[in-house]
Amino acid sequence: MKNKITAAYYVIIFLSILSCTAGNQQSFDNTLSDISESARVENIMIIGKGDPWREYTLSLAAVGDNLYHDSLIRNSYRNGAYDFAHVYTEVKDIIKNADLAFINQETVMAGSGFGYSGYPLFNTPQRLAYNLVDAGFDIMNLANNHAMDMGRNGLHSTLDFLDTIKELTVIGARKEGESARIITKNNISLGFLSYTFSLNGIPLPRDEPNLVSMINRDKMAQEIRDLRPLCDFLIVSMHWGAEYLLQPDREQISLANFLAEQNVDLVLGHHPHVLQRSEKLRRPDGKETLVFYSLGNFASQQRERERIIGVISFVNFKKTVSAEDDIEGNPVLDLSITDYAFMPVITHYDRNFANTKIYPLNSYSRELLVNHGYLIHDDNSLTMDFFYNVLNRLNTPIIMENPYKDKILRRQIYYSREMPNINDFYSVK
Numbered sequence: 001m002k003n004k005i006t007a008a009y010y011v012i013i014f015l016s017i018l019s020c021t022a023g024n025q026q027s028f029d030n031t032l033s034d035i036s037e038s039a040r041v042e043n044i045m046i047i048g049k050g051d052p053w054r055e056y057t058l059s060l061a062a063v064g065d066n067l068y069h070d071s072l073i074r075n076s077y078r079n080g081a082y083d084f085a086h087v088y089t090e091v092k093d094i095i096k097n098a099d100l101a102f103i104n105q106e107t108v109m110a111g112s113g114f115g116y117s118g119y120p121l122f123n124t125p126q127r128l129a130y131n132l133v134d135a136g137f138d139i140m141n142l143a144n145n146h147a148m149d150m151g152r153n154g155l156h157s158t159l160d161f162l163d164t165i166k167e168l169t170v171i172g173a174r175k176e177g178e179s180a181r182i183i184t185k186n187n188i189s190l191g192f193l194s195y196t197f198s199l200n201g202i203p204l205p206r207d208e209p210n211l212v213s214m215i216n217r218d219k220m221a222q223e224i225r226d227l228r229p230l231c232d233f234l235i236v237s238m239h240w241g242a243e244y245l246l247q248p249d250r251e252q253i254s255l256a257n258f259l260a261e262q263n264v265d266l267v268l269g270h271h272p273h274v275l276q277r278s279e280k281l282r283r284p285d286g287k288e289t290l291v292f293y294s295l296g297n298f299a300s301q302q303r304e305r306e307r308i309i310g311v312i313s314f315v316n317f318k319k320t321v322s323a324e325d326d327i328e329g330n331p332v333l334d335l336s337i338t339d340y341a342f343m344p345v346i347t348h349y350d351r352n353f354a355n356t357k358i359y360p361l362n363s364y365s366r367e368l369l370v371n372h373g374y375l376i377h378d379d380n381s382l383t384m385d386f387f388y389n390v391l392n393r394l395n396t397p398i399i400m401e402n403p404y405k406d407k408i409l410r411r412q413i414y415y416s417r418e419m420p421n422i423n424d425f426y427s428v429k
Contacts, residue, residue, distance in 0.1 A: 052323040053333055058188040059404060060235075060315045061098035064270040064295030065144075066132075067106040070118035071353040072301050073125065082125040087299050088135035090359045091345060094312060095136035097404035099185055102139040103132060103298065104237065104270040106146055109161060110154035120200075121149040126161055133167045139183070143172025143194040144239040144271065147212045148202040155211060171237060172196065173212045180227045188319045191231030193223055196239035197251075197271075215240065217258060224262040232335050233265040233317055241272045241294060246306065246393070248276050248293040257281060260289035265337065266315060267291040274306045277395040278340075290315070290337055292396075298345070301353055305374055305382045309361075309390055311342035314403050341397040344387065349373045361387060362400040 068084075076084050088095075095101045107122035109129055117123050132140070140162065147155060155173060162170050171181050172194030181192045195215045204211050215238075228234055236259055241252045248256070252269065259267055260281035269276070269292050276294035283289055296310035320334040344361040351373045359368070366384070374382050391398050 054321050054323040054330070056187045056319045056321070057338075058100070058186045058190070058317045058319075059098045060100050060102065060190070060266075060317065061095050061136075062102040062268050062292070062295065062313045062315070063095075063104070063298040064310055065104050065106045065273055065300060066298045067273075067300040067302070068118065068122060068124040068128065069301045072299070072349075072356055073116050073118065075352075075354040075356065076125075082127045084125075084128050084131040084299075085134060087356050087358060088131065090357055090363065091312065092135045094343070094360065094402045094404070097402065098136070098314065100139060100183065100190070101137045102141065102237070102268060103137045104141045104144060104239070104268075104295075105132070106144055108142070108147065108150050108154055108158040110150040110157040111161065114150045114154050114157070122146050123150050123154065129162060129165055129168065133165060138167060139169050139171060139181075139192065141172045141194050141237045141239075141268075141270075142170060143196040143213045143237065145196060145198040145200045147173055147196065148199045148204070151202070152205050152208065152211070172239075175208075175211070179210065179213045179223060182227075182231050187321075188233070188317055189231040190317070191227045191234045192237065193220070193227060193234070194237035194239075195220060197241075198239075215255070217255075220258075221262055224259075224264065228263060232319055232332070233337075234263070235266045235268065236264050237268045237270070239271045240269060241276070243272055244274055244304070244306065245272055246274055246276065252276075252293055256289070256291045256293070259291075263287070264289050268295065268313075269293045270295055273297050273300070273302060275309060275311060275390060275394060277393065278342075279395065287336075290340060297347060299356065299358060300347060301349055301356065301373075303374060305386060306390065308347055308372070308374060308382075309387050310345050310347065310358075312345060313340070313342050314399070315340045341399045341403065342391075342394065343399050343403065344391055346387070351375070360400075360402075 076082055107124040109126045110123050111126060114123050116125055156175060159170065159173060159175055162168055169181050169183055171192045179193060183190050195213045197215050199212060224234065238255065240255060242249050256267060260283050263283050263285050267289060272294040273296065274294060275296040278290065278292045280288040280290055292313055295313055297307050298310050300307065315337055316339040318336050318338045319332065321330040321332050323330065346359050346361055346364045347356065348359055348368055349356040350371055353373050369382070369384065372382060
């Protein structure tokens with residue numbers, strides 16, 4: 001993603017300099033190796049006679065389940081071809097402004113030879129991957145319960161296809177090599193691991209037991225130990241929990257505590273298809289693990305009101321290094337998550353299950369709401385107040401505007417007790 005970066009150097013006053021570099025992302029297979037990259041310098045500071053230091057920042061956007069049903073596929077066939085760009089037009093600029101963006105792609109893209117299908121065995125046209133890259137996504141998780149819907153050959157075909165898209169890093173499934181991936185940008189390295197609790201009863205091939213990463217605590221602990229020294233921040237994607245539960249279940253909470261014990265920095269949860277709370281857990285090293293138990297749905301046509309609202313989550317990472325010498329190889333003084341928040345989004349579709357589009361809540365109008373396909377049930381409970389009530393139970397900072405509009409994660413956030421009511425919301429819109 002592109003990001004204009006400024007660097008400030010000051011002793012008592014600030015002198016402005018400009019440092020703008022093109023970041024890239026890479027993954028690794030057989031060797032767990034960090035990938036160096038020209039870095040951007042956020043701040044170089046000298047306080048009195050103390051040692052100078054440099055700060056680097058990296059922003060991550062993450063969303064939950066991208067789930068393509070039959071009707072969504074059918075209604076995206078236009079002018080003789082499939083195209084899903086319209087689904088993401090309202091959130092595209094928000095996602096692109098983050099340095100990196102993660103999505104749980106719930107369905108494989110095995111190609112037309114396998115037949116396009118929705119529930120219960122999904123296969124989505126490969127055009128979707130290009131649309132997701134165009135919308136700003138860099139990291140795609142495939143470790144979920146639908147990974148084997150088209151069998152070994154279908155997943156192989158999906159992985160072969162995705163391997164041709166250089167802008168994407170795929171996690172959670174691989175034909176060979178290690179399960180971990182490292183992405184380095186802005187002189188900050190993020191290590192990714194991903195696991196799923198289930199493959200819906202479809203077994204992994206006996207000769208490819210690691211084709212999809214499964215939840216297994218012993219194996220997870222070993223993989224985390226191997227990856228932890230090689231990255232600044234370690235992120236674990238977890239496909240877990242029970243569908244449609246509004247709070248994390250015991251196993252999610254137990255696994256979250258297990259991951260905190262392994263000194264994981266961030267947990268990205270998905271699968272319940274509804275929003276669940278976040279929390280911070282203490283780690284043995286004295287820091288905290290930030291856990292997003294469920295990011296809810298992103299694109300889908302599920303027909304229950306709790307599954308219509310999702311979030312784009314935002315996390316800011318900061319790395320502080322000594323600046324006594326040159327940039328390369330300077331001692332790291334601090335690594336921290338400085339900000340995080342949820343931006344609520346609504347997946348809209350009309351009563352014919354057409355015109356699917358994801359809207360930020362702050363641009364979702366009453367006119368759209370009264371024409372939502374959910375209301376085919378003549379259920380008057382789908383209101384803007386309902387959406388706010390969902391947000392109130394998340395124990396998470398909520399933002400209503402593009403957080404990276406000014407290239408920083410802005411701090412205009414609402415906590416549960418401060419959420420605006422419906423009239424306030426529309427009066428300031």
